[in-house]
Amino acid sequence: IGNPAFRNNLRYSPQRAYEDENGETRIFDEMWTGDWWWNMQVSYLSRATIAPVIIASDKTQLSNFSGDKSAWPVYLTIGNIEKSTHRSPSARATVLIGYIPVTKLDCFSELKRKTQGQQIFHDCMKSLLQPLVNAGYSGVKMACADGFVRRVFPILAAYVADHPEQCLAVCCLENRCPRCVVEANKRGRPEFSTPRDSASTLEAMKDAVVGDSEDFTHLGLRPNRPFWEDLPYCDIFSCFTPDLLHQLHKGVFKDHVVKWATKCLEGGADEIDRRFRAMPRGSNLRHFQKGISLISQWTGTEYKNMEKVFLGVLAGPAEPGLIRVVHATLNFIYYAHFESHTLESLRKLDAAWVAFHGNLQYFVDKGVRKDRDNLNIPKLHSMLHYINSIISRGSADGFSTESPERLHIDFAKNAYRATNKRNYLKQMTKWLERQDACFQFSAYLQWTVKGYNSELEGSLEVKEDNEDGVVEDDEDGDEDVGEQAVFLGYSVAKLPAYRNVPITDLINNYGADDIITQLTTFLQNSPLTSRSARAPILTSTLSMYKCVTVRLPPAPQVTSSVTKDVVRARPFVAARGSVPAVAAQFDTVLARESAEEDGIEHPLDGLKVCQVRVIFGLPEDYGSFPHPM
Structure with a gap:
């Protein structure tokens, strides 16, 4: 919360966000727009600064070819930081707070082994989160990124985990729901059940110790001492977010x-x-x-x-x-x-x-x-x-398990590769401490020295491999794109890929059967057409582009940034020597049937599904046409 790099990405209080000026259409996106933070502020800590703590745990395999070595990292971030920032590995807004030991517990009988393994998880989590107990009740003075000192109350608000770990965390059987008390044989029905709550769950666990196990069995619980029993203002059951x-x-x-x-x-x-x-x-x-x-x-x-x-x-x-x-x-x-x-x-x-x-x-x-x-x-x-x-x-x-799985690369797998594979957890811890020290010093230099670029940032971005015959098409990124296109909403290469292509080739190779008819109609109706322009014929030539990149305005439901949509129109290219053949690619688009906006009530009104067969530029003989077609 005090990292100056996050100054513009932090919030210190809940907000009610609305889409309209009248406050009728409420928006739910960042954590501070949700009801939990608002209710917590109103009910318990009205004048305090809350830091909603988000933790994530996920066991991962370290060795693929030899042994069965695993690590169980636990990560932490806070809901005050924008989700796009704490999802980014290079931002280091999510930190590793510890490893839960992975052991086979051979010293116990097979009957006790599973229960003891579950209790080890809770004991370790309790130790890791122990600082939240006093801090959650009394608060801690912290220097924040905006320069102010606030008394901050860190409260466990969200737990990111898959279903088995959710059940492990709440001490319930895996054939039960970790959020509600629905019976095991009714989970397939579209019916709501009573939410679980901490008080009744802890009471049932205490009763089971003295022999009264009716509620314990009804709730599908496990005989463990949960790590969350002393955490302030924490409802662990509602903390589980969609995976x-x-x-x-x-x-x-x-x-x-x-x-x-x-x-x-x-x-x-x-x-x-x-x-x-x-x-x-x-x-x-x-x-x-x-x-x-x-x-x-x-x-x-x-x-x-x-x-x-x-x-x-x-x-x-x-x-x-x-x-x-x-x-x-x-x-x-x-x-x-x-x-x-x-x-x-x-x-x-x-x-x-x-x-x-x-x-x-x-x-x-x-x-x-x-x-x-x-x-x-x-x-x-x-x-x-x-x-x-x-x-x-x-x-x-903001709570997907894809984020901790990506963090495994930096905080588990890379750390393991840096060890000699013996007593690896201690070596991993030491290696990570050194990496973190280097990163913090580099971040400080980047903050204080203008123009300083860290060499560490490039190592944090990992390109995903294409595996098992899964092919991702490129976007013709090697073409030289004109800068003027940024202001036009689209971009094309500065120079066409093919010059002086006869219209007969467009008909035979591109499948543009009616291009002469359509182009003639367009030229007759366009005010930009030259008076001396002749109607196109089969021997007329055009300059062809392989693709056009359209820049779509941000859609807040999908992304806050501009989206690039590549539309391609290129014919089949035969194999040449060792160079394999390239399949024809003619993309589909949504196009308006008419430029007139009369009668359009819905954004999809007047749209037609089309296939782009040619992207071409008209010669100057036809007139002054600044854009490709």
């Missing part, structure tokens, strides 16, 4: 809906692979040239790219019932991914959840699942809690 990676992308979508949809499709996995291979390529879209069944290492990128095309893969042979349930699933995933929510978007998220459950019966009817009670899956049930979590803590993208 977009494991719950939605990997869980609901890949492990369940894709698997069930494959069984419903004639031809099964072979047909799904064939249709993935046949999908057209797109810019910034990975192409599964070997299908999906042979992919051994999945990442969030693969899941997201599958979601973009999966409805298209199913289109045709899939029955309407299958299309409806997949459509509802994807709607829920995309709404859950919004970086900024309003009550309207939350209503649509809820409608997608209702539609998802309303169409799940299709899998039962097809025999993929035995009955509705066979859908008692934790990740399906977790979707029920998304809306309450977003209203309470802010949008889900």
Whole structure:
């Protein structure tokens, strides 16, 4: 909270954000826009500065080829910092506070081994978070990034973890929900249950010690002493935030809906692979040239790219019932991914959840699942809690487990590689302390010395490899782009890729069959056309560009920055010697049928799906046309 580098990215009090001037459409995005911080400020600490503590824990494998060496890092950040900052590894807004020991506990009997391992987790977490107890009640004076000294009260507000670790943290069985008391055999139903609360849970644990285990069994608890029992103002059950990676992308979508949809499709996995291979390529879209069944290492990128095309893969042979349930699933995933929510978007998220459950019966009817009670899956049930979590803590993208998994590279895997692989945890700790000291000194120099650039920053950005036949198309980034394009909303290469291309080639190689008719009509109606211009004929030539990059205005639901959309139009290029052939690429776009805006009430009104066949520049003989077409 005192890092001057975060001065413009920090908030010290909750805010109510609205989309309109009348304060009718509320926005939920950053943590300070949610109800939790507001309620905590009003109910307990009205004049204090709260630092909502966000912790994340995730066990990771250190060795791939020999041994079974693992690490269990625990990370910490605060909700005062903008989510885009604490999600960025290079910003170092999320810090490592310790490792939980990973041990087999061979000294215990098999019956006690699991319980003792769970208790070790709680004892270690209690030790790591012990400073929050007194600080949460009494506050600590801290020098903040804006130069003021405030009494800050750090309160545990969010815990980022996957389902097994959530259950471990709240001391409940893994076949139960860590947020509510729904029974194990009712998790597949679209019904709300009573939220868990700390007081009744701790009471049930105490009663179980003296032999009264009725509530203990009903709540599905484990016999552990929880680390959170002494933390001030902490409701650990509501701290668990949506896990977009494991719950939605990997869980609901890949492990369940894709698997069930494959069984419903004639031809099964072979047909799904064939249709993935046949999908057209797109810019910034990975192409599964070997299908999906042979992919051994999945990442969030693969899941997201599958979601973009999966409805298209199913289109045709899939029955309407299958299309409806997949459509509802994807709607829920995309709404859950919004970086900024309003009550309207939350209503649509809820409608997608209702539609998802309303169409799940299709899998039962097809025999993929035995009955509705066979859908008692934790990740399906977790979707029920998304809306309450977003209203309470802010949008889900600020709490994804993708962030700690990315941090494993810097704080676990790279640290392990720097050791001699014996007694590695102590060596990792020493190496990380040195790295942190170097980073802090470098950050200080960067803050004080104008123009200083650290050599450490480049090492923090890791490019994702393409694996298992997953191909990401490039964007023709090697072309020289004119700077003037920044102000025009698009950019093209300064020079065309192909000059003096006859219109006959455009018809034969580009598929622009009606280019003469359309170009003639355009020239007749354009005020820029030269009076001496002749109508285009088959032997007329044009200059061709490979692509155009369109700069789209920021959409707060998706991103706060400008989005680049690359539109390509290039023909098939035959193989030459050792250089392989290049497939033709003609991208699709949404274009307005008319330049007139009369009668347009919705942003999608008047739009038509088109395929771009040529991107060309007109010769000066036709007139003064400053932009490509």
